[in-house]
Amino acid sequence: MKLSAFIESVGVIGPGLANWPQSADVLAARAPYASARTVLPPPEGLPAAERRRTGAVVKIALAVGHEAVAASGRDAATLAAVFAASGGDGQNCHIICDALASDDRLLSPTRFHNSVHNAPAGYWSIATRDQATSNVLCAHDGSFAAGLLESACQVAVDGVPTLLIAYDADYPEPLHTLRPVADAFGVALVLAPQAGAATLARLDVTLTEAFATPLASPELEALRTNNPAARALPLLEALACMNQAGQASQSGQPAKPAEPAKPARVVIDYLPELRMQIDVTPAGALGEGA
Template sequence: MLSARVLGVSVWGPGLEGWAAARPVLAGEQAYVPTDAAPPPPMLLPATERRRTGPVVRLALAPAQEAVLASGLPAGSLRAVFGSSNGDGPVIGTILDALATAAPGERVVSPTLFHNSVHNAPAGYWSIATGSHRPATCIGCNDDTWPASLLVAMADPGSAVLLCCYDYPLPAPMAATRPTGTLFASALVLGDGPGPLLRVALHHGPASPPVLPLDPALQALARDNPAARALYLLAALARGQACRFDLPYLQGRLSIELQP
């Protein structure tokens, strides 16, 4: 069993714009009211780089920045794990549309679009923003991306780590085969120190559905966006309650336990 302390936490989604706004909702103290607020520009980045970021990069960096700030640790000292099942669908869609309609020999893909299309773009922007030379790992594991990323983040107990998972809806026609209801991202800083104790263990066999107090609309969000599988843990952190639940992971399950 792997273990770590939760040193910082944040989230960004409809009606969950940052931990201060999301915590009372996830704790059941306020009603969940979805909104359409867009993630803010990442002010950690230099202005030139900031202008090049799209909504997916901004979605990833918003909770990452807040979680690290809450941890009190220097951002550049953390190794990082970024996870996404979809990557930057809007950028990929724009590139594919341009290639499909371009005249022979026409150059239609801008360098900015191209470098934003790669799966590790948010991790790259994060390294630039923080001046970090620490390792950054980028994960894509379809619907199991969040548990896979959590497992990778906790596999090295010797150093503090930023875990950020995000997913953004794909544009048509990709959305027809890979529907993602809405945007969502969360971030945790894990390491040694004061904070709730998190344990994870990998097991064979199917996972039972989590039985945790969560608003039905938030349960729907957790079903519709792979990154939102984190909501069950986030709700337990918001409530300050112990919990244990399983999530499907490949052919088995990842058991997750939290002790406040």
């Protein structure tokens, strides 16, 4: 079975990756990659009281979600959303466990409501006044693929644009020893049922037993394998390499004329014995009625 959707925009944040334009340059080797701790911006759109209560996963989810929605030109308040993560707020979980292991076992309501897996979805609805349907799921290291599969199903079955937000953050010790997630990473995609003016590419999704596509950069490959949300990187690399037009060289000289973007195929991790194959067809290669 094949599911298809049209991707309109991307949001990214991660170690040494500030946003999608900068990340696209790095992934397409138009700019060098300089690894650095992820810089999480304040959660846009939230009232001051809610901003003070948010942890890393909420900040990641809101940052990439806002970027993707703004680039698509759509209204966040009307978009169905899928949130995917392998875990919750690791720092908050650590503090709760620490408190429960102490003599003072009282927990604040804020700690409790930030510990649930759907907390980022709740904060997103507050920040954007989004009243459309939202789903929140977890599939351990295959959470990005599960989120993409769910999003593609919604696009195909319900015929509505859908926002996918996938995110994961690192845990403090001693949890980090058991769950060694490398830093914070998030990605958001706006997917639509039909091609439009904002379309970047068409994604055709199927399941496969083929091995996942590695990245040529050792540092980016390490990020891909060490953060579940970063399993999206092969797909992001394919999209970045299709966006060559109008780029200048690192020396400041005009770029060489870009060749027409070509379709690509990548495989990303999903289940232990099953992966996800994604065929990416650039907008320029889509025929009428695609």
